[in-house]
Amino acid sequence: MSQNPVIDSQRLTLMLNELRLPAIKQMWSDFAVRSDREGWPAARFLAALTEHELAERDRRRMERHLSEARLPPGKTLDGFDFNAVPMISRAQVMAMCAGDGWLENGANLMLFGPPGGGKSHLAAAIGLALVEKGWRVLFTRTSDLVQKLQVARRELALEAALARLDKYHLLILDDLAYITKDQAETSVLFELISARYERRSTLITANQPFGEWGKIFPDPAMTLAAADRLVHHATIFEMNVESYRRRTATATIWSGTPTNLRNQEIRRRKLQRQSNRAARPNLGLANDNLAHQNPNYRVNLLSS
Numbered sequence: 001m002s003q004n005p006v007i008d009s010q011r012l013t014l015m016l017n018e019l020r021l022p023a024i025k026q027m028w029s030d031f032a033v034r035s036d037r038e039g040w041p042a043a044r045f046l047a048a049l050t051e052h053e054l055a056e057r058d059r060r061r062m063e064r065h066l067s068e069a070r071l072p073p074g075k076t077l078d079g080f081d082f083n084a085v086p087m088i089s090r091a092q093v094m095a096m097c098a099g100d101g102w103l104e105n106g107a108n109l110m111l112f113g114p115p116g117g118g119k120s121h122l123a124a125a126i127g128l129a130l131v132e133k134g135w136r137v138l139f140t141r142t143s144d145l146v147q148k149l150q151v152a153r154r155e156l157a158l159e160a161a162l163a164r165l166d167k168y169h170l171l172i173l174d175d176l177a178y179i180t181k182d183q184a185e186t187s188v189l190f191e192l193i194s195a196r197y198e199r200r201s202t203l204i205t206a207n208q209p210f211g212e213w214g215k216i217f218p219d220p221a222m223t224l225a226a227a228d229r230l231v232h233h234a235t236i237f238e239m240n241v242e243s244y245r246r247r248t249a250t251a252t253i254w255s256g257t258p259t260n261l262r263n264q265e266i267r268r269r270k271l272q273r274q275s276n277r278a279a280r281p282n283l284g285l286a287n288d289n290l291a292h293q294n295p296n297y298r299v300n301l302l303s304s
């Protein structure tokens, strides 16, 4: 190639810009040098550049999808302790993370359970895994999205706003139950659920499985209709576990306890020996034995 008539590299750069091929624009000259040096056939040179452009395009798309997904940072499947939620099958979650078989049918996923049980973490981790597989996801607090949709309704643009959400294969509505009263008085949430029904998937996290939903929708008929549409094709995980935060906090305290207890006990015995020596040794020994026979002994130690 180097023996070829001079290539106008400035013009080539312009053409690659025009064709929107930034990876080739950046790499072609290095590749050309290597290709000339190693005597690549022209087809290999072209294929190598094209492959780089495609790989770079995939990477950029993933980056875009990741940033538009607004996932809370650091919530991954690797960081999720499945032992803490024994009622959830890791294998089932992993299968769902491929996305096939439910996202193309617009099926839903619902995570119920008390605060701190890992609903938002698991929802975000599933969202991240799906983005990595090439699906488009949006994670939002339900009340934030409802607020935006209410504004759109006032501006007579609700339909367009709902249509814009269609590009997301999965819409994660975090904390459905935290909708405020004025938000519940409009039916935008119901319209969102209806618009996605059997077409696009929704993942919902909520503290209450349906019981409290009367507060989320304008009237009982709409509550029933919304729940009906959501559960029609849905996987439901009930994460009825103690708060992970509280549990790990307790674990930290308890992991320090044996040493504390041992130290307290050593101190107590030392003090007792000193006071026994000062008073009557036999009585001291009897007291010591009594202390060990007392079933409340450990309890007393714990509460002291």
Ligand code: ADP
Binding pocket: 075, 079, 080, 081, 082, 084, 085, 113, 114, 115, 116, 117, 118, 119, 120, 121, 122, 205, 244, 245
């Ligand atoms: P919820 O949404 O159910 O109220 P979160 O997902 O916000 O609970 O969990 C509370 C905190 O505990 C978060 O920091 C989360 O990362 C962590 N957490 C909860 N469950 C787990 C788990 N099973 N493994 C690892 N971290 C967890």
Ligand code: MG
Binding pocket: 119, 120, 121, 174, 175, 205
């Ligand atoms: Mg949460």
